[in-house]
Amino acid sequence: MGELRLMKGNEVIAEAAIRCGCDGYFGYPITPQSEIMETLMDREPWNETGMVVLQAESEIASIHMVHGAAGSGKKVMTSSSSPGISLMAEGISYIAGAELPCLIVNVQRGGPGLGTIQPSQADYFQSTKGGGHGDYRLIVLAPSSVQEMNDFVETGFKLAFKYRNPAMILTDGVIGQMMEKVVLADYIPRVTDEEIDRRHGSWVTNGRKPNRGRNIITSLEMDSLKMEHNNIRLQDKYAKMEEEDVLFEEVQCEDAEYLLVAFGSSARICQKAVDQCREKGIKVGLLRPITLFPFPKKPIAALAKRVKGMLVVEMNAGQMVEDVQLAAGCNIPVKHFGRMGGIIPSPAEVVEALEQKLIGG
Amino acid sequence: MNLADIINPNNLVYEKPKLLTENTMHYCPGCSHGVVHKLLAEVILDLDIQEKTIGVSPVGCAVFAYNYIEIDWQEAAHGRAPAVATGIARCNPDKVVFTYQGDGDLASIGAAEILHACNRGENIVVIFVNNGIYGMTGGQMAPTTLIGQVTATTPNGRDAGRNGYPLKITELIAQLPGTSYVTRQSVHTPASIRKCKKAISKAFQAAIDKKGTSFVEVVSTCNMNWKLSPVKANEWMVDNMFPFYQPGDLKDSTKTDPASYTPLKN
Numbered sequence: 001m002g003e004l005r006l007m008k009g010n011e012v013i014a015e016a017a018i019r020c021g022c023d024g025y026f027g028y029p030i031t032p033q034s035e036i037m038e039t040l041m042d043r044e045p046w047n048e049t050g051m052v053v054l055q056a057e058s059e060i061a062s063i064h065m066v067h068g069a070a071g072s073g074k075k076v077m078t079s080s081s082s083p084g085i086s087l088m089a090e091g092i093s094y095i096a097g098a099e100l101p102c103l104i105v106n107v108q109r110g111g112p113g114l115g116t117i118q119p120s121q122a123d124y125f126q127s128t129k130g131g132g133h134g135d136y137r138l139i140v141l142a143p144s145s146v147q148e149m150n151d152f153v154e155t156g157f158k159l160a161f162k163y164r165n166p167a168m169i170l171t172d173g174v175i176g177q178m179m180e181k182v183v184l185a186d187y188i189p190r191v192t193d194e195e196i197d198r199r200h201g202s203w204v205t206n207g208r209k210p211n212r213g214r215n216i217i218t219s220l221e222m223d224s225l226k227m228e229h230n231n232i233r234l235q236d237k238y239a240k241m242e243e244e245d246v247l248f249e250e251v252q253c254e255d256a257e258y259l260l261v262a263f264g265s266s267a268r269i270c271q272k273a274v275d276q277c278r279e280k281g282i283k284v285g286l287l288r289p290i291t292l293f294p295f296p297k298k299p300i301a302a303l304a305k306r307v308k309g310m311l312v313v314e315m316n317a318g319q320m321v322e323d324v325q326l327a328a329g330c331n332i333p334v335k336h337f338g339r340m341g342g343i344i345p346s347p348a349e350v351v352e353a354l355e356q357k358l359i360g361g
Numbered sequence: 362m363n364l365a366d367i368i369n370p371n372n373l374v375y376e377k378p379k380l381l382t383e384n385t386m387h388y389c390p391g392c393s394h395g396v397v398h399k400l401l402a403e404v405i406l407d408l409d410i411q412e413k414t415i416g417v418s419p420v421g422c423a424v425f426a427y428n429y430i431e432i433d434w435q436e437a438a439h440g441r442a443p444a445v446a447t448g449i450a451r452c453n454p455d456k457v458v459f460t461y462q463g464d465g466d467l468a469s470i471g472a473a474e475i476l477h478a479c480n481r482g483e484n485i486v487v488i489f490v491n492n493g494i495y496g497m498t499g500g501q502m503a504p505t506t507l508i509g510q511v512t513a514t515t516p517n518g519r520d521a522g523r524n525g526y527p528l529k530i531t532e533l534i535a536q537l538p539g540t541s542y543v544t545r546q547s548v549h550t551p552a553s554i555r556k557c558k559k560a561i562s563k564a565f566q567a568a569i570d571k572k573g574t575s576f577v578e579v580v581s582t583c584n585m586n587w588k589l590s591p592v593k594a595n596e597w598m599v600d601n602m603f604p605f606y607q608p609g610d611l612k613d614s615t616k617t618d619p620a621s622y623t624p625l626k627n
Contacts, residue, residue, distance in 0.1 A: 024448070024452045052452060057473055058473060060440070060474075067450040091441070094437075205415050208431070218434075218436035218438070
């Protein structure tokens with residue numbers, strides 16, 4: 001078993017990055033995620049593993065630095081919080097279009113605009129439906145514990161390289177600022193330049209080699225037929241993600257009459273709400289999507305045949321609820337309960353909402 | 362003497378640089394980009410760094426620069442080439458990385474990226490082609506457009522009150538301790554082309570020697586959008602651009618170590 005520590009979610013992201021052989025981090029301070037870069041700067045991984053850590057002049061620069069380094073086959077990442085992710089939207093679209101692997105961490109805060117530094121889940125649409133321009137998707141992982149903050153760094157990189165696509169850890173100020181015990185991963189050495197050439201020689205731009213032609217990384221294609229072909233290739237990739245890499249968790253769903261659907265920190269609150277409901281004799285289960293894209297459509301469709309109704313609990317005005325409604329179909333009610341502006345709902349509020357919106361209704 | 366005697370390797374005085382591809386250039390006749398590309402291809406081959414050089418092309422007329430020189434390339438978003446180059450160079454310190462940018466890309470939308478990359482002293486080369494106008498989008502005002510210059514968005518000439526002043530970004534960049542070599546060149550005569558090649562070569566040598574950022578501005582023409590013939594455009598450049606954007610070296614500290622600072626007092 002790995003090293004057991006008590007750590008903040010944000011600190012764990014930094015520690016996990018160093019340990020998983022990350023080659024570089026480029027970022028810009030923003031609350032509530034600044035501890036990620038602070039921890040990296042304090043740890044000085046350039047002395048230990050050779051990992052590059054650079055404070056950029058903006059989130060825009062950060063994501064384009066990631067573009068450059070990822071294009072050379074390196075395992076690189078950035079992190080930010082909601083307003084900063086909006087600034088990165090341009091670069092994320094370019095990275096998706098150029099088909100480069102990287103990891104982006106969004107420790108969400110409330111919006112719109114400068115909003116608040118308190119936690120929120122209002123970037124679900126931005127993360128899963130786009131955010132930047134064009135038809136692209138991110139692989140979106142939603143941790144609900146500090147342990148998953150640790151685990152999803154390596155999971156995110158694995159999926160990013162599997163699909164040559166940006167992966168995002170979509171978390172929020174609750175998980176980022178919360179301290180919990182965590183079992184840290186063992187160290188994985190950084191990938192050598194020779195290994196990068198062997199694995200990714202067909203596309204990386206790290207200097208032309210005698211055994212390959214020059215490589216060009218671009219999302220630009222002026223021939224519309226070729227550009228449509230590029231789009232089809234991307235869509236095929238996203239379809240493959242939906243076939244092969246959906247992650248979710250079911251809690252007490254076997255005998256459930258009602259289902260709560262929630263991700264990240266809301267799912268933790270819902271777990272407590274499930275217990276409170278069962279104490280009252282209401283058979284409630286919880287489905288927690290772990291990958292928000294690809295979305296767990298099939299388990300939700302299966303549960304829609306067994307439960308009387310679903311309540312989607314999110315710290316936003318109702319975003320994931322649209323995906324749940326699509327997956328569940330029209331035969332059962334699918335309702336939403338949310339708090340906004342940085343308010344974290346209590347388990348009692350969730351129980352009350354369930355009773356009012358589904359059981360009483 | 363027959364043709365085979367004349368077309369003979371011993372008689373070769375000039376050839377297309379080996380690193381230039383066979384792709385037909387999309388640039389307008391008379392444009393300076395083709396000459397600058399040629400110089401880059403020659404310098405990269407002369408220094409024998411074609412297998413360790415990565416170019417970053419901009420958004421603008423030179424967006425397709427990657428089609429013309431036989432090296433690895435990344436195509437950056439508008440203005441972000443210095444950030445992309447930073448990412449490559451930081452994670453691959455043994456490689457030679459350069460950006461190729463126009464004046465809209467570098468001095469307007471990418472002003473933050475270029476200033477901060479230069480200020481950090483990123484070990485990269487910047488080739489800055491300044492023709493005082495947006496070429497690809499059809500001749501709108503650039504940050505470097507001269508006062509009185511007519512463009513698609515300044516049909517009565519650039520007016521300082523309405524549009525602000527032309528930006529001497531190269532002068533700003535020369536002030537930054539992260540830069541080692543900052544120069545302004547042109548490619549309008551055989552002599553200036555030879556001089557520009559020397560400057561580009563010196564800039565790449567500085568990157569090989571890890572001297573920080575080297576920055577080569579090439580004052581250029583855009584005869585198409587200036588609505589002049591290539592020859593007239595060269596004359597206009599000499600008469601109007603050179604007095605404001607004066608050719609010559611602005612800074613050369615390639616022979617010295619990077620700037621150092623005394624530590625803070627407690």
